[in-house]
Amino acid sequence: MLLEAISKGSQTFDPTMILQMAGIAKSFPGVRALDGVSFSVRRGEVHALVGENGAGKSTLMKILSGAYQSDRGVITFDGKVVALPTPSQMIGLGIAVIYQEFAQAPHLTVAENIFLHRLPRTRFGLVDWKKASLDARGYMERLGFSVDPLARIDRLSVAQRQMVEIARALSRNAQLIVLDEPSAVLGDNELQKLFATIRSLQNEGVSFIYISHRLKEVFDISQTVTVLRDGKVVNSTATRQMTTDELIRSMVGRSIGDYFPARNPKFGAVVLKVTGINRGKILKDISLTLRGGEIVGICGLAGAGRSELLRAIIGADPIDNGRIELHGKELTIDTPRKAISLGIGFAPEDRKTDGLFLLQSVSFNITISRLRDFLSAFRLDLGKERKAAQDFAARLRVKTPDVDARIGNLSGGNQQKCVIAKQLNAKCDVLLVDEPTRGVDVGAKREIYELLVDLTERNGLAIVMVSSDLPEVIGMCDRILVMCEGRIAAELAKADATEEAIMKHATIH
Amino acid sequence: MSDLTTTQPQSNIHKLSASILKASGLLWVFLGLCVVAALLSPAFLNPANLMNVFRQVALYGIVSVGMTFVILTKGIDLSVGSILGVCAVAAALLLTGGWSPWLAVVVVLLIGSGLGAVNGIGVAVGRVPPFIMTLGMMVMARGLALTLANGQPIGLKDAAASFAWLGRGALLGVPVPVWIFAVVAAIAIFVLRYTPFGRQIYAVGSNEEAAHLSGISVNRVNFYVYVISGFLAALTALIFVSRLTVGEPTAGTGIELEAIAITVIGGTSLFGGEGGIFGTIIGAAILAVLANIMNLVGISPFTQQIVKGAIIVGAVLYEMQRKRK
Numbered sequence: 001m002l003l004e005a006i007s008k009g010s011q012t013f014d015p016t017m018i019l020q021m022a023g024i025a026k027s028f029p030g031v032r033a034l035d036g037v038s039f040s041v042r043r044g045e046v047h048a049l050v051g052e053n054g055a056g057k058s059t060l061m062k063i064l065s066g067a068y069q070s071d072r073g074v075i076t077f078d079g080k081v082v083a084l085p086t087p088s089q090m091i092g093l094g095i096a097v098i099y100q101e102f103a104q105a106p107h108l109t110v111a112e113n114i115f116l117h118r119l120p121r122t123r124f125g126l127v128d129w130k131k132a133s134l135d136a137r138g139y140m141e142r143l144g145f146s147v148d149p150l151a152r153i154d155r156l157s158v159a160q161r162q163m164v165e166i167a168r169a170l171s172r173n174a175q176l177i178v179l180d181e182p183s184a185v186l187g188d189n190e191l192q193k194l195f196a197t198i199r200s201l202q203n204e205g206v207s208f209i210y211i212s213h214r215l216k217e218v219f220d221i222s223q224t225v226t227v228l229r230d231g232k233v234v235n236s237t238a239t240r241q242m243t244t245d246e247l248i249r250s251m252v253g254r255s256i257g258d259y260f261p262a263r264n265p266k267f268g269a270v271v272l273k274v275t276g277i278n279r280g281k282i283l284k285d286i287s288l289t290l291r292g293g294e295i296v297g298i299c300g301l302a303g304a305g306r307s308e309l310l311r312a313i314i315g316a317d318p319i320d321n322g323r324i325e326l327h328g329k330e331l332t333i334d335t336p337r338k339a340i341s342l343g344i345g346f347a348p349e350d351r352k353t354d355g356l357f358l359l360q361s362v363s364f365n366i367t368i369s370r371l372r373d374f375l376s377a378f379r380l381d382l383g384k385e386r387k388a389a390q391d392f393a394a395r396l397r398v399k400t401p402d403v404d405a406r407i408g409n410l411s412g413g414n415q416q417k418c419v420i421a422k423q424l425n426a427k428c429d430v431l432l433v434d435e436p437t438r439g440v441d442v443g444a445k446r447e448i449y450e451l452l453v454d455l456t457e458r459n460g461l462a463i464v465m466v467s468s469d470l471p472e473v474i475g476m477c478d479r480i481l482v483m484c485e486g487r488i489a490a491e492l493a494k495a496d497a498t499e500e501a502i503m504k505h506a507t508i509h
Numbered sequence: 510m511s512d513l514t515t516t517q518p519q520s521n522i523h524k525l526s527a528s529i530l531k532a533s534g535l536l537w538v539f540l541g542l543c544v545v546a547a548l549l550s551p552a553f554l555n556p557a558n559l560m561n562v563f564r565q566v567a568l569y570g571i572v573s574v575g576m577t578f579v580i581l582t583k584g585i586d587l588s589v590g591s592i593l594g595v596c597a598v599a600a601a602l603l604l605t606g607g608w609s610p611w612l613a614v615v616v617v618l619l620i621g622s623g624l625g626a627v628n629g630i631g632v633a634v635g636r637v638p639p640f641i642m643t644l645g646m647m648v649m650a651r652g653l654a655l656t657l658a659n660g661q662p663i664g665l666k667d668a669a670a671s672f673a674w675l676g677r678g679a680l681l682g683v684p685v686p687v688w689i690f691a692v693v694a695a696i697a698i699f700v701l702r703y704t705p706f707g708r709q710i711y712a713v714g715s716n717e718e719a720a721h722l723s724g725i726s727v728n729r730v731n732f733y734v735y736v737i738s739g740f741l742a743a744l745t746a747l748i749f750v751s752r753l754t755v756g757e758p759t760a761g762t763g764i765e766l767e768a769i770a771i772t773v774i775g776g777t778s779l780f781g782g783e784g785g786i787f788g789t790i791i792g793a794a795i796l797a798v799l800a801n802i803m804n805l806v807g808i809s810p811f812t813q814q815i816v817k818g819a820i821i822v823g824a825v826l827y828e829m830q831r832k833r834k
Contacts, residue, residue: 316722340724354722357715359782368712369723371705379703422723 015079018043018176018207019064019095024073026059033059034070035231041176041224046198046208048222048239050215052251052441055228057211061178064209065097066090078175096169097178100185102161106154111136113153114168139167143197158302159190166197170206177201178209183217184439187302188468189507195221213441214469215244227251252443259446260475261453267478268292270328271462272344272430274313277322282308284486286322288464290430293456295463297477299470300506304483306466307349310432314339314346326430340369345423349434349466351412355419358408362400363389365407365418369426392421397447413437413444420451431455434466449476470499482506535776535791542798550805560684562801567690569767570793571745573775574697575738576768577789581701582714582734583781584632584639589742589768591650592624593761596746598654601663601756610672618743624650625739629732643735647765651758658758669754676752686748693741697786710734714781770817771796774824796820 014020019041026034034056041047051057062068064075066087075082077093104113111132112119120131136149145163153161162182169177179198183191198208198221210222218225218239225242227235227250235242235250248259272290277283283305290296298306311317313324315333324331326342333339336346348354357365366389367374374385389403396417400410407418416436423431436452437445453476455461467473473480474497482490482505490505546553553559572589579586596617603613624646631642665672678685701707712720713730721727742761750756775792777784799820803813 314722335726336722337724337726346722348722353716354718357712357719357782359715360711364708364711368708368720368725371708375705379699380705380708382703426724 014040016042017076018078020074020076021060021064022074022076024060024063024075025071026063026068027071033231034063037073037228037231037233039226039233039236041207041209044202044205044207045223046202046210046221048210048212048218048225049228050212050218050225050247050251051228052443055251056231057228058180059231060228061097061180061209061211064090064095064178091172094173094175095178096172096174096176098162098165098169098180098182100181102165104153104161104164107152109150109152110140110147110156110164111149113164114139114149114171116168135171136167139170140164142170143167144193144200157190158185159187159193162186162194163197166201170201174206176207176209178211180211181213181439182210183212183214187304188470188503189301191217213439213445215247216469216471218247219244248442251441260472261446261450263295263453263476263478264457265295265478266293266457266460268460271326272313273323273325273328275323275325277309277312277324278320279308279312279317280320282486283312283319286312286486286488288481288488290462290464292429292460292462294479295452295456295465295477297473297480298464298466298483299468299473299480299502300483300489302468304506305486306483307434308486309483310346310434310464310466313432314344316346340426340428343426343428344430345369345426345428345432347416347419347423347431347433347436349438351415351419355422356407356415358406360407361404362393362398362407362410362418363403366392366403366421366425369422388425389421392424393418396421396451411441411444413440413448416440416444416448417451420448424455429460430462430464432464432466435468436465437467437469437472445472452476470502473497473502474499535774535788535795539791539795539798542795542802546798546802546805549802552805553802558801558805562797563687564684565797565800566790566793567684567686568745568748569764569771569797570690570790571686571693571741571748572764573768573771573789573793574693574786575734575741576765576772577775577777577784577786578697578701578710578734579639579738580714580769580772580777580779581710581781581784582731583717583779584731584734585643585769585779586625586628586735586738587640587643587765588624588628588646588650589738590761590764591647591654592621592739592742593746593749593764594654594758595624595650595657596621596743597750597756597760598658598663598758599756600747600750601665602657604665604668604672604750605663607668610668613672614747617747618740621743621746622736622740625736625742626732628739629735632735633728633731651762654758654760658756660758662758663756665750665754665756672751673754674751676748676750686752689744689748693744694786694790701785706730706733711782714783716782767796770821773821773828776828778828779825 017040021037021039024034024037037056037060039060049057059068063070066085066089075085077095082093105116114136115132120128120135122128133149140147140163143163143166145160147156147160153164166177182194186194212218222239225237225239225247226233227247229251268291270289271292275287277286286309298309300306308317312319315335315338324333331342333342339346352358363386367385371380374381374388386403393400393403398414398417400414407415437448440448452463456463465473465477478494480492480497480502481488482492482502484506492501575589576586599620600613600617603616604610628643628646631637632639675685680688701710709720709725709730712723712725713727717727746760749760771792772789773779774795775784775788777788800813803816
């Protein structure tokens with residue numbers, strides 16, 4: 001078996017490749033996660049790995065990092081067959097995986113995190129802090145970031161923390177770095193900085209595997225793209241020979257047609273009118289109006305105040321001054337409870353920490369926003385509640401065995417649909433959604449778009465959508481507000497909205 | 510998808526029995542324990558002995574129901590024992606002071622709820638971590654009990670007779686405290702399952718921020734669970750005083766640990782959002798039977814503590830293993 005593997009590995013060995021994974025198979029009870037996947041990364045390239053959730057990307061990367069053992073297949077790294085990969089062996093070979101949730105000790109310093117487990121020692125066996133901090137600064141500067149090596153990790157921005165992860169990889173002489181959804185936590189200018197860093201490391205000969213749901217990034221940064229679907233490689237070519245449509249088609253296995261649903265909006269009366277909201281240095285003189293049936297997009301860089309604006313409207317954060325009118329009546333909204341009772345729903349950016357009760361059932365999560373409709377006398381009518389939850393699940397096409405299933409077991413897209421269902425259960429006529437498709441796969445994204453459009457056109461809902469995904473905002477919204485440093489820098493009509501125009505307003509103060 | 514449309518009309522009975530089944534692993538442990546008890550000592554099945562066991566289940570069970578509410582919100586209430594002490598002293602003082610038993614009962618229940626409300630305000634409004642808030646209350650309330658009683662137990666003397674029913678009476682052959690526990694448990698099960706407040710308790714315990722953003726008044730929920738816990742501690746104090754005919758300022762010492770142990774053995778998660786009253790009832794029964802067997806076969810109280818401690822750790826260990834799977 002081993003001999004066979006080695007001979008097979010040497011037969012197909014290609015010196016221009018840093019990594020060759022051949023015929024990788026992995027099954028879990030009841031699921032064949034990977035079915036004969038072959039995947040190679042050329043030295044010094046950025047290789048994008050895409051596919052819907054459940055396509056096998058994470059399983060493949062876990063095999064690469066040594067966290068899982070494959071059932072069959074051969075891994076060749078830097079010309080040598082890796083016989084029995086373990087996590088420490090893979091790190092030793094120069095493979096670093098940077099996950100969405102960083103493996104960092106938040107209370108330790110930058111230097112300590114970079115050299116975790118192997119801090120430099122003095123002659124006497126004590127930690128050589130001077131060298132640690134000097135080396136840490138060196139690695140960070142090589143990445144184009146000047147960060148105090150003695151700063152605590154939890155005081156840094158997410159972008160800086162990501163760089164600390166990359167610095168740690170470099171300090172271990174990583175030759176291949178896997179970035180798992182690196183953009184999920186970054187704003188647009190931070191992403192550009194990350195790309196610059198990736199390109200400069202590429203010139204030094206480091207190779208990357210880049211995993212992302214955002215196809216635009218795939219085209220911006222990668223030279224090669226491999227598409228996984230149902231545990232098989234369905235496409236692997238040079239990125240410049242690929243089109244967005246083709247990429248989507250290979251990912252979902254069918255043509256989605258127009259990616260964004262056609263809009264046929266009928267605008268009603270003004271539902272929500274916000275005038276002159278201020279909150280410290282975070283929100284400055286914000287005004288906006290929202291009509292029934294309208295989808296208004298809010299763009300801007302991370303930290304521009306987009307999420308904070310939504311939180312201010314629903315009373316989750318206090319405002320210094322400003323007026324909020326709903327259906328022409330001026331109101332004070334000081335708690336989310338009040339916002340919901342007035343018909344303003346909010347789907348927060350971070351589903352898991354702010355939106356869901358992961359331990360509880362699908363039904364629990366949907367109906368919790370308004371239980372009094374299910375009361376008869378003082379008693380909840382559980383049958384009626386369940387029926388309502390089933391109706392929402394069916395209408396929003398939530399894929400779940402039944403509404404009693406734990407919501408934590410659902411995929412991101414289905415969880416997001418439940419968060420929206422929770423707002424609908426509260427009978428909202430204004431819906432504020434923050435990054436509604438973050439971490440959601442392409443097929444489910446499309447379903448969420450259709451749902452939002454359907455809600456505006458059939459139910460006359462007014463929607464405010466915050467998103468960092470510019471094609472999404474342009475494709476979905478009737479009007480786009482661009483925020484910059486707490487202000488609304490521009491309002492663009494659908495016809496004038498281009499990515500360039502949005503970025504110009506978002507970055508020029 | 511299709512499953513959604515093919516599900517049969519759902520009955521509440523079905524859901525209720527599902528949650529009983531969830532606690533049924535524990536039920537088997539309990540029944541097994543009873544068999545072992547009967548084999549080890551024939552005296553176990555003696556009706557008088559069984560009544561004793563029931564009485565103990567009832568006393569610890571009532572406090573544990575309050576503890577379950579608190580722990581479901583991811584809180585903890587260390588002060589129930591001391592609140593019980595204050596209430597025991599207050600009851601004895603009022604009764605010996607010539608108050609009518611009914612009025613005394615009402616006032617004592619108000620005192621317990623009031624002390625619980627102080628916990629609730631500290632946790633909900635003051636944002637003091639529950640552990641610290643109730644630790645402080647545990648020390649303060651014990652001091653209050655000792656101060657009120659001047660450090661001495663207060664005998665009920667003549668008032669004892671008019672107040673005996675609560676702790677020593679029986680209805681249809683079943684001790685009154687057992688009836689009280691049954692009513693408390695039934696109400697608690699109803700509240701947790703069939704009222705919006707019950708849902709909100711689980712929501713707050715599962716994810717406080719999501720609960721806040723879902724329009725739940727998190728402060729209100731956090732406040733009321735401590736009031737309920739204080740109220741049930743006061744109710745237990747009344748039964749104590751009636752049974753022992755004396756209000757001791759040290760009454761209830763250590764009962765908070767028993768209640769936490771019962772709740773946790775009953776499968777309620779210390780991380781909030783999971784568990785319920787069925788488990789707590791069985792948890793109380795398991796600990797009571799265990800103590801009873803050990804008494805019957807003559808294991809010293811010192812050794813009993815070692816066993817009890819090991820079982821608490823074992824129960825949580827089992828729970829964590831089950832979850833990891």
